[in-house]
Amino acid sequence: MAKFVLAGKADCPHFAKAELLADYLQINLPNFKIHKITQHPDKWEQWLHDICEKNGWKHKRSPIVWRELLDRGGKGLLLGGFNDFMEHAQHYYGITSDMLSEQMLRIAEENLQTHIEIEKEEEYIKSLIDPLQVWISSASAPACYNLIPLLANGEVFGMATEVSIHLLDSSHYKEILHGIVMEAQDLAFPLLRSVSMHTELDDAFVQADIVILLDDILLQHEIPSLEDCIRQVTEQCKVYGPLIEKNANSRVKVIVSGKTFVNLRALMIMTFAPSIDGQNVIALAMFLENAAKAMLARKLNMSSAGVKDVIVWGNISGNSYIDLSKAKVYRYDSAIWGPPNFSRRLLDMIYDGNWVRSEFSFILSSLSSREHHCLGMSPAHVIATVLRYWYQDSPPGEIVSMGILSEGQFCIPEGIIFSMPVRFQDGSWEVITETEINEETQEALKRLAHDLIQEKQVALGEIPEMRPYKEPAFNGFNLLALLEEENVRTPPEDLDTLSNGLLQPETQEGEGEKVQTTTDEPEAPPDELLQSEMLEEEKVQEPIDDPETSSEGLNQSETSLSNAENNENP
Template sequence: MAKFVLAGKADCPYFAKAELLADYLQINLPNFKVYKITQHPDMWEQWLHDICKKNGWKHKHSPIIWRELLDRGGKGLLLGGFNDFMEHAQHYYGITSNMLSEQMLKIAVENLHTHIEIEKEEEYLKSLINPLHVWISSASAPACYNLIPLLASGEVFGMATEVSIHLLDSNLYEEILHGIVMEAQDLAFPLLRSVSMHTKLDEAFLQADVVILLDDILFHHEIPSLENCIRQVTEQCKVYGSLIEKNANNSVKVIVSGKTFVNLRALMIMTFAPSVDPQNIIAVAMFLESAAKAMLARKLNMHSAGIKDVIVWGNISGSSYIDLSKAKVYRYDSAIWGPPSFSRRLLDVIYDSNWVHSEFVSVLSSLSSREHHCLGISPAHVIATVLRYWYQDSPPGEMVSMGVLSEGQFCIPEGIVFSMPVRFQDGSWVVITEIENNEDTQEILKHLVHDLIQEKQVALGEIPEMSPYKETAFNGFNLLALLEEENIQTPPKGPETSPEGLYQSETSLSNAENNENP
């Protein structure tokens, strides 16, 4: 079968003549098929430029380029212009067109009018279905590249929800953003309404339903003091918060991810976007939770999906506590077996306590060295999972670690963002307050609270610098010491946690296990 593609401006008289001849051939020949691509005159040059750039061709009207375009698309032969098409039709089919120039011009005007009417109708039909507007900051990060297919597939927001994805970053990354936009458009997901790039802050978060913040602090020269880092974070959040307050929808959901000051950034967004419900602003802790589950699963020679209820307390990207005391294992191959709903306590099946205190903590602490090679797959999966839980509920009976604004749960002071166990239900989340912590756990939480309160006070200008916790039982690394030790000038982006929190967990894990297994 002969297959042709006719592409041109909607008001081009030569396109009108070629189109009429192609229609005649398609009606009268059994093995002749025509594909038509029309563009508005104002959009023709940009469309041609984009399609040539995508295929690595020079931007010119060459018969060879048009033939390659169609051949690579798998549709046959595409001729480069009006004369080529007429010669081809006469040579192979013995048919020519006797359309006069006046007729060509008249039909060209009608074609343009029809094209505009069709575009208006399509826009109207699209307007009847309001897409979900998702904004992603620092969109040049690898996590964003991997996140887009997950958001557009329908698995996150539901198979009946269209999405429009907006990519925000500095104009330094404009070429990267343009490449991401074109690749996302190539995916042709039915639910992906549009993908756009933005490099101007004043248009950020317009009509946003979901905001995903992937930003981290970048140290271009020397590493500043911890307090200056906090002030830098605060300034950035002041800009973002005011833009979210001004441009986003009232019910916007904000997810804060990254490697540095995740809890503090979530709190500052709440501070500078006061009209947004604080319950709609959360900090992602699931990456650290998932990393711990994967480590435990390798030790037990089982699938990590069978490990549930590992809790991350405290500062997600700072001093945190990985709590295994409530963790359960499902479908674990052992002498004790049961139905799929049967579970056992994790600490009852891990008999090597030395491994928990040493290798487990050590490997998790090495996450920072893996950040340099992070391709963004894990962070993207974690963010997509959190959003899916938020819109479609978390699995029944499971705990999810999340940085949320404290309201006094577990004796944690109000007014700080603290990672704690939650469950998602009916488009919202609730803290799982029915679990009980022993005295040692509460003491650990006091230390974690101290650091977060001090970060908040420095950010708000209430104190000039942070002071250490009064008790000396915890002498973990702080963020500044870690960066100085590793000589990191520009930490890579990605929602991975810094290892000082895992270092804190070495004592915490020991306490938890000793308390559960006296």
């Protein structure tokens, strides 16, 4: 029995001619069998190179045809290209093809369309068989505990996609991870294929389709400098980046969440995993966006779900600019009422500009401190929402804030992760570049970009320390002062941690010793005193005297977490 394998580009007219001739032989000869393989034109050369290298074959042209030996141990005999096959058919079977070139081109076009449809069907079937591999770092964090049910209930990836969840943390948390695994299994979600725990870095991110990084910079004995924190972030990403590049799938999606250096961590992952598509690494800004919406909704005595299109610009966990100029409210209970799609401009609903400049600005600026004590519901909800948008599109016409790699949009310098307005569509996202910004906002973006460029330069060792933006009117809050308020638990001396201690135990409120300041830092005041002083600092900013102009200034709420020493030395 003669058994042949015919392979070629799906749009190749010569393959079409050889295919029909092979079909004719198979129908008319009882001992002639043919197996056809088509490849997309974009994948053909690489596939041909791999298959020939694997079998030690040489090829000159396509399509290729080779005879398979009947015993499975045989490598097969490469016959060559189209002409070789035609000569073989004429010599042994006395048959040739008289197909015209026009017919060859038409059939080749049909073959390509058929191949694309088959590929889509195979990908869909594969998604039903092979679960989506989701890896979560610092999995002992409360956010992970709250995130697992959201990922497994079918709302994020669809009711036809199974997931396998992998929990990564240090060996010190084995008992916690084991408890999470058992509880997740007890949920018996139909779409949850498996839950596993991992404490070894060599096993991290294997075959990952999605990587969710929950790691944060945690302080142990004393408050380090801002530059030391940045270098610690860099060292952590030097470990994670190559592992993701080596072990994860080539199209892996990386989501960076947390309360410290979110933009910088996303950028460093890109830096140390250069083969990962930059479109697939994002920093989450929706936590700050949702918090702003909730505050505005409370001010208007309405549901926060009705507040839309609040934009977060800049450094998500540092100096950020909350832009209300495009914000709208839906279903607002007032004298004017309309259908569900009827909206009103938010700035027309709020008349207290001083509230925006003082209380609104202050509370948003202290979110980093608040998030440390939260139970993880909000971060988990944000991660699940962004993933749902990524896989199933964001609501039409709605603005989503997200930290992405700047390519010069809105005159923002290239090469930094910057939060800006985007929309999700067809499994990807795009910047809403049609968003109009005024000169005042443009100046704010320039100041925000300065900080992110400085962080990047310190992380890459280009400069030794952060230099402040030369603008006296730009006042910021102190990241280190906020972190001083947090009580951290001193880790055991024999703690076995991942990546040389980069993943440290998560602190619990009220446990351990209070963080001690360095000799260069004053002792942190009580919470009430610190908040009142910070609030007074905001209130001394230039007030809005004219009610008619207050709306124009409502989008100037700026929140920042920066180095106090830099701000004190303009």
